Amino acid sequence: MKALVKARAERGIWMQDVPTPEIGPADVLVKVRKTGICGTDVHIYNWDEWAQQTVPVPLVTGHEYAGEIAAVGAEVRHLQVGQRVSGEGHVVGLRSRAARAGKYHLDPETKGIGVNLPGAFAEYVRIPAFNIVPLPDSVDDEIGAILDPLGNAVHTALSFDIVGEDVLITGAGPIGIMGAAVARHVGARHVVITDVNPQRLALAAEVADVVPVNVASQSLEEQMQRLGMREGFDVGLEMSGAPPALEQMLDHMVMGGRIALLGIPARPFPFDLGRIVFRMITLKGIYGREMFETWHKMLAMLESGLDVRKVITGRLAAADYGEAFARAAAGEPGKIILDW
Ligand code: NAD
Ligand code: ZN
Numbered sequence: 091m092k093a094l095v096k097a098r099a100e101r102g103i104w105m106q107d108v109p110t111p112e113i114g115p116a117d118v119l120v121k122v123r124k125t126g127i128c129g130t131d132v133h134i135y136n137w138d139e140w141a142q143q144t145v146p147v148p149l150v151t152g153h154e155y156a157g158e159i160a161a162v163g164a165e166v167r168h169l170q171v172g173q174r175v176s177g178e179g180h181v182v183g184l185r186s187r188a189a190r191a192g193k194y195h196l197d198p199e200t201k202g203i204g205v206n207l208p209g210a211f212a213e214y215v216r217i218p219a220f221n222i223v224p225l226p227d228s229v230d231d232e233i234g235a236i237l238d239p240l241g242n243a244v245h246t247a248l249s250f251d252i253v254g255e256d257v258l259i260t261g262a263g264p265i266g267i268m269g270a271a272v273a274r275h276v277g278a279r280h281v282v283i284t285d286v287n288p289q290r291l292a293l294a295a296e297v298a299d300v301v302p303v304n305v306a307s308q309s310l311e312e313q314m315q316r317l318g319m320r321e322g323f324d325v326g327l328e329m330s331g332a333p334p335a336l337e338q339m340l341d342h343m344v345m346g347g348r349i350a351l352l353g354i355p356a357r358p359f360p361f362d363l364g365r366i367v368f369r370m371i372t373l374k375g376i377y378g379r380e381m382f383e384t385w386h387k388m389l390a391m392l393e394s395g396l397d398v399r400k401v402i403t404g405r406l407a408a409a410d411y412g413e414a415f416a417r418a419a420a421g422e423p424g425k426i427i428l429d430w
Contacts, residue, residue, distance in 0.1 A: 093150040093212035094411055101137050103211075103415060105408075108150060111208060111216035118169055118219045119161040120177070124235035125210050125408075126154030127418045127426045129263070134205075135415050145205060152211030153179035153204035156225060156234025157430075166219040176234040178221040178385070179203040179210075180378050194381040211408070213430055223385050229392055232402060232427050236264075237388060239425070240398060241379035242352060243268035243329075244388045249350040249374055250325045252278045258323035259283040260339050261330025261353055262290040262302065264425045268398050269327050269352075271298035275396045278325075280317050284310065284335065289423045297400045305335075310342055323347060333359040340365050348372045401425055 095106045113119045134141045134151050145151075156176045162169055169175075182189055183199030203209050208216065225234050247257075247269045257278045259266050262285035273281045281300040285291050291302035303313050314322075322344040328336050331353030339349060349371060366373060379385065388396075403424030406414045414426050 091213040092408070094152060094408070095148050096134055096145060096151050097148045099137065099142065099147050101135065103135050103151065103411065105411060108212070110214050113161060113163050113216050115163040115165040116219055117163045117216050118159055118166060118175075118222050120155065120157040120175060120210075120215050120217055120222075121160040122155050122157040122210055122213060122215055122430045124156050124231040125152050125428045125430065126235045126239065127414060127428065128154055128239060130205065131211075132415070132418050135419060149204075149206075150208045150210075150212050150215075151204045152209040152215075153202060154235050154238040155210035155215060156231040156237075157215075159222075160214060163219065169219055169222055169224070174225045174231070174234070175222050176225055176237045177217050177223050178379065178381055179205075179238055180381070181207060181218055181221060182381070195378055200378075211411075211428070223382065223389075226389060226393060229389065232405070233392065233399065235427055236268075236398070236402065236425050237385070238379075239265050240268050240388050241384045242376070244272050244391070245379045245384045246327050246329065246350045246352045246376045247272040247276070248384075248387060249376060250348040250372075252276060252325050254279055255324035256280045256317075256319055256322075257282070257325045257327065258339055258342060259300075259327045259329055260335035261285060261328070261332065262287065262294045263329065264401050265352065266327070266329035267294045267297050267401050267424070269329055270294055270300045271396060271398050271401075272391065273327070274298045274300060275391055280319065282310070282313060282317075282323070284338070285330070287421070287423075293401070293403070293423045297398060305338060310338065314342070321345075326350070328353050331355050333361075336361075340369070340371065343369065343371060346370045346372075348374070350374050350376050352376045402427055405429065 182197040188196035286306040326349040404426035
């Protein structure tokens with residue numbers, strides 16, 4: 091089969107012929123239809139420090155996918171060939187205390203499809219049946235292929251009660267924009283999203299009814315005054331990984347505000363913890379999605395009117411992966427989907 095392989099320990103990714111994966115008794119073979127290119131894939135493509143330390147070569151990459159079940163293992167009873175599916179890209183162990191308590195997303199033995207395990211940028215991918223999430227008819231393959239990052243957005247946005255609250259989102263990347271759409275959908279009062287990239291802020295305003303603020307040229311205070319906000323944001327969703335964004339968020343939270351942190355800083359940075367203490371801020375780290383509560387909630391919200399389709403700004407054939415990765419690495423405003 092054709093697959094995109096991180097074949098060499100250097101910048102790039104290469105389309106190669108590789109054997110179709112064999113499946114075990116508890117696995118499913120998925121015929122891949124659409125895949126999403128993620129920031130993680132760009133790190134692997136660029137072969138940065140994180141990728142060098144994490145990804146074994148050669149490896150088929152990719153973890154955002156939707157497709158159709160092509161075969162099921164001997165022990166798989168609840169899934170059928172032909173079913174349309176997506177699935178969780180984190181493969182968990184079942185031995186830890188957290189996993190045995192049903193909190194699979196907290197399992198310390200987690201491995202990542204397309205990061206440490208063979209991935210979905212391929213005609214076929216092997217997925218444990220446990221990880222498979224069937225798609226409702228109303229969720230088509232391209233939306234199915236972005237459920238992984240939408241899940242990040244949903245997990246972060248639903249970490250704290252935001253109904254009737256004022257929410258600040260820092261970072262209008264695809265996940266920040268989808269987080270803003272989710273915050274709107276579930277009933278936040280004001281949703282303000284910041285970035286330093288005007289194209290991304292324009293896309294945010296197209297996807298959801300939010301207030302975009304370019305913090306490189308506009309004052310966040312002025313926007314808050316205009317909205318009639320007096321004390322600060324109740325909930326913050328940090329989705330940039332940029333240290334100045336977290337500083338700015340802290341400066342604009344209410345006393346006792348709650349912050350969910352999804353953005354991954356490129357490197358450690360100095361940070362004044364005293365501000366968290368004196369302002370009695372709650373910080374919560376977010377990694378991945380909750381298995382499988384986040385999946386349930388996001389499918390339910392998509393079925394009840396959550397619309398994130400406009401966050402897809404590139405649709406290319408898998409054969410055009412060179413152009414797709416070049417665009418992703420150059421900062422495409424939204425998600426790029428590859429058609430297999
Ligand atoms: P992205 O890199 O596409 O978007 C980040 C955005 O932050 C960019 O548009 C950038 O211009 C903006 N930004 C930079 N400086 C800023 C500032 N001072 N204020 C406001 N915005 C600023 O990322 P993404 O794919 O949307 O993902 C969001 C973040 O979440 C990234 O840091 C990513 O690494 C991380 N992530 C975490 C998880 C997890 O499980 N925790 C999963 C996926 C992605
Ligand atoms: Zn991803």
